[in-house]
Amino acid sequence: MTQVEAMFERYGPKYRLYVTITVLLGLVALGMSITIVNVATPYIKGAFGMSASQVQWLSTGFLAATTVTLLISPWLMSAFGQRKTYVGLLLVFIAASLLGGWSEGMGMVIAARVIQGAMTGVIRPVALEALFMVYPPEKRGLATAIYAMSLGLPLTLASVVGGFLVHDFNWRYVFFIVLPICVVAILMGLVFLPDREETGPKPKLDWIGATVLFVSIFALLAALANGQRWTWSSASILWLEAIALIGTVFFIWWEPRQERPILDLDIFKTREFLAGSIVLFLFGGAFYGVMYLLPQFMDSILAYSPVTSGILFTPSTLVLAVLVPLVGRLNDKLPPHWISVPALLVAAYATWRFAQADWSTSFFSLTVSMSLVATAIAAVPPPTLSRSIAALPPRLIGYGSGAINFALQLGGAFGTVLLVALLDRRTALHSAQLTHQGLTPGNPIAMEAIRQYGEIAARTGTSEVYQQAAGQVLLSRVDATWATIYAYQDGFLVVAVGLAIVTVPSYLLSRWGLARERQARAENAAQPQGT
Structure with missing residues (x-):
């Protein structure tokens, strides 16, 4: 009997609802972080005297980190199980949010956004697999609809909440507002998500592929974001484009040759x-x-x-x-x-x-x-x-x-x-x-x-x-x-x-x-x- 079957036997049909609420809490909390900081960006820019090109890294770093860690998430679940992966990423996200809210300089707030982005990428495949685990094939349409809602709803909700926070309080609160939700999600994850089923050794991660992919995406995003300001023919832009191209070609060559590619x-x-x-x-x-x-x-x-x-x-x-x-x-x-x-x-x-x-x-x-x-x-x-x-x-x-x-x-x-x-x-x-x-x-x-x-x-x-x-x-x-x-x-x-x-x-x-x-x-x- 698998852990999921044992939990269904223990909690009955309501176990499906418990898992759904558990992953939705995490998805909403981390999903809000995508756009809620956008509302506060002018205030962050003024607080640290950031230029337009420096402010761009708040979104570029977040998006690049989110994109790459989406592919690392399956390895994390295989190596540590759903429960440890889910709880661990939320703990790291809380630490990054505290770093962002307590930032005293540009470097700290950008680092916080990159870490937030990385954890936001990890949670999505974890949540989707958890939903598919408790919904039978004939109800997978409902499961994917619930998952899709957790992608769109936080983005619009964050604009509402972020507007009130920066108007009535302080820009730092956009980093703190979702932390109570994260705490509840951690407690529910410890109870309702299964641990690692496999008993063998942990699989190896393709660190080279993951690193090359991150650098390639980051370089291309940076080139596109700054091409107009730096001029498209400048040496910096050409170097970034070359890094992105070489990295992409290497990644396509490298991945099929790995026993467990990302x-x-x-x-x-x-x-x-x-x-x-x-x-x-x-x-x-x-x-x-x-x-x-x-x-x-x-x-x-x-x-x-x-x-x-x-x-x-x-x-x-x-x-x-x-x-x-x-x-x-x-x-x-x-x-x-x-x-x-x-x-x-x-x-x-x-x-x-x-x-x-x-x-x-x-x-x-x-x-x-x-x-x-x-x-x-x-x-x-x-x-x-x-x-x-x-x-x-x-x-x-x-x-x-x-x-x-x-x-x-x-x-x-x-x-x-x-x-x-x-x-x-x-x-x-x-x-x-x-x-x-x-x-x-x-x-x-x-x-x-x-x-x-x-x-x-x-x-x-x-x-x-x-x-x-x-x-x-x-x-x-x-x-x-x-x-x-x-x-x-x-x-x-x-x-x-x-x-x-x-x-x-x-x-x-x-x-x-x-x-x-x-x-x-x-x-x-x-x-x-x-x-």
Whole structure:
């Protein structure tokens, strides 16, 4: 009798609920750490006098660490068991949160974010395996829906909670707020999660592969994040790109030659898994992109307070809470593309609405758009996860659960960093077009605007000698604001196009999965009945 069977015998059917609550607590606590610090970033920047390039490491380091440790998590569970892995990662996360909250300098807070990111990556495969362990195959759709809710809900919830914390308390509280949840999760994990079943020696970890992958991802993210500021042809950027390329080639060469690789590349020979990985990579980039762009837009263009920005995400949080259980039930009954493709099109439309936003867009309009985006958060990951992993042969399922999460997180990392670079580039381009090309004596509209702004300056007591110069300054500031607005609109439009593109691999994943099921049923029917 396995430990899980023994616990079912001890606690009865409620054991499934106990495990679900246990892993959800950890997922919500660590998931909130992804975006809750984003709300506090301007305050952290001011507290330590960080430059824009230094602030970027708060997210770049976190995302790189999260992405790589997703692949290490299966080894940790094999070596130490679910219980020790789950409890250990939460203890390390608590220590990192205390380090971040008590930071006295830039290095400490960046180190805290990297460690937080590493533990956030470890917990996801642990949680998914724990859920699959207690949910039978016919209820795996509900299990993946619960898991998907724990990916999206904390991100929106963190924006709400973080807004209140930085407004009414201090930025340091964003590191402390989830610690009580972590403590409860540790206590429940000690009781309800199984220990290591194997009695043999612990498997070896592919440290070389893990290190090379981390360095490669970190180098590429750093190059993309800083290319606009350092110039793309600078020696630093070229070195980072070379490190990323060489590391990736070495990793692809190295992994198949290992007895226990951190990523078995054979999983990508299954076309359903490959399609699912593409879906979650692109969807991760789009979703994390919206979660980056929207708060920045509300802060820099609409001048919303952190509390107001947080309130805007409240309806989308409620949408997730309502839709996820519904999607979980439908996921086991309907073809996946009936759920995911309409949700992706709705999200693409909602993001297109964001691409029309400017400084006159209402709070209600943004709230509606974000709520529509939440439908995709609830409806896309569950069927994608379940179909992708179910298509793998049994020996690769352990690798698949880590790799599919890796694809989602990697897409989020690259999506966020690419949008940062896009904003910098498009802002500079639009600024040049508006100010340097549009503000000329031959442009009657610009000249009339300068005259009107000069009249405004005159009403404030500006001398007649300086009124035209004051008008030019005011017009330049307005042009700079509009350049930023246009850059955000470009960013949202790119995300909308990306969501529309995701419908193609999402549809293929569903059709290929259904074809595989039909083939399996036909083969089973053709087999002679045993006596």
